[in-house]
Amino acid sequence: MKWNLHFKRKQAENKPKKSKTREWADALLFAVVASTIIRGLLFSAYAIPSASMEGSLLTGDYLFVSKFNYGPRMPITPISLPFLEPTIGSVKTYWNGLQFPYYRLPGLSHPKKGDVIVFNLPSDSINKPVDMKTSYIKRCQAEPGDVLTIVNTQVYINGKAAPNAPKAQTSYLVTTDGQQINPQVMHDLHIEIYQQLTDNDFIMIIPVDSYKEFKSYSIIKNIKPYMDPAGQFDAGIFPHNALYKWNNDNFGPLTLPKKGWKVKLNDSTVALYSRAIQNYEGNKLSHVGKAYYINGTKADTYTFKQNYYWMMGDNRHNSEDSRVWGYVPEENIVGKAMITWMSIDSTENLFNKVRWNRILKKIE
Template structure:
């Protein structure tokens, strides 16, 4: 009889330990970290296809997708360890997933480098990035050979979203990256830069009619942004679909900062790349 009771206690103890373990793991996955596999070559030489990365959600803060402002449909973001810094590698949801407009699709992920911060004025000249008039030091890390850009077919060098401005992926901008609270005046240039952002934030259509801009039928001469935005770029500049093609990234799409590579496997040979295990990502 005593043995039976003891066995029952052991079983319940194991069940309790299992439940607690599951709760802890789920909590950590929601609030602290996430793991992703790199599928492409757009972040070489920093990340290779077949790398498995660990993402720190505490930078800029864990995002709770099922909670938040129901009126605007935005997820809740908790206070993080610190804010994002320029040139950090981030994982984020694709803001233009199969759409010309910014959408909320929490199932499609990108990994790129944050080369432009809220409040920056960014431009690219000959494949070289400049922020606020200063050459971005990240050019020493990413592939920005102007000869590579020149060799690309014209159709791949012209980003469709900005073609009216005459920009190419190697000669791009300048573009001001809005910070939360920034007020911009709409004009013939800004309408191309910020229309998707304004429509995303308001849920309304912004149209031009005889040099007048109408937001859901009402005249809109200026707009104050509700979110921070970022300019994202791939380290392999000639083979990366990034902000040069699709535009600026809203903060609420950011998952977190890439911390390190915890495993790496060559997709071609199916062999482990042991030298990349537990390698930090800068």
């Protein structure tokens, strides 16, 4: 027995040692594999590039997004360069010659109303694979099967007023006495001039925390909410059809498609659901006379194959969201935004760039 142990020890001692280069290569390979698994199945980091979620999330916030909350989505486009955006300029960093079908592992829950969610933009180029489309972040307002209505900026779900985000922002019509407003005041109160109507009248986006102080300034003569009136048709608003005279602030009612839900096909429903039927569920929808055809077969109804969600920014009058491009298919959902791990204010000087009060802040 002793001789056998000695032999094994000597055999191990004779094994050539790895070179420093090999050790570094192995360590780098392990790091890439481990980080790819973590990024693909557990968490990803995202940055907020625009103001559509202010004041809940600020431009310059860096987030951790949980993928296991809703179940990790398996790669649809498996061949791509890791840690890079899908396109750099006009150059693709992926190869779409190999595509897997959509599949999601079980998660802790499903997307719910009020969740802040990262998803792939449905209206991005139809030629892009789903998982290579631009990433957006918004708050979920409606789930599959819900009936959504917006009345004078207030969202209603199934006839009940939906809770507004604590720091949701909207627009106000502001009338001044004609004096110029101090730019430093606007900066400190995070107020944005959205449009100037006259010398004295402005449309401004005012954070909830700044409203009272701003209204107290002597040059402010009047502030009242600004909104599009009911019945005013906005061609830029979903479904972009004059059958529905909807706008940003008065919208619906609209039923969110649900997997297994059967809808009757007519001019009214096709205007609402044709994009989902064709672009997201891969069918050819045609109209001959009074009849509708799905993939060449006459059809009176259509049954949806997946669930759909409605996403809106908390900065309601400065957000391109579902009111513009409609539903978000379940397969486009990436994960739930959980924590702000860093926040940089590019408008501040070097010593004030970091928003320390937002470090490791839970997203609500």
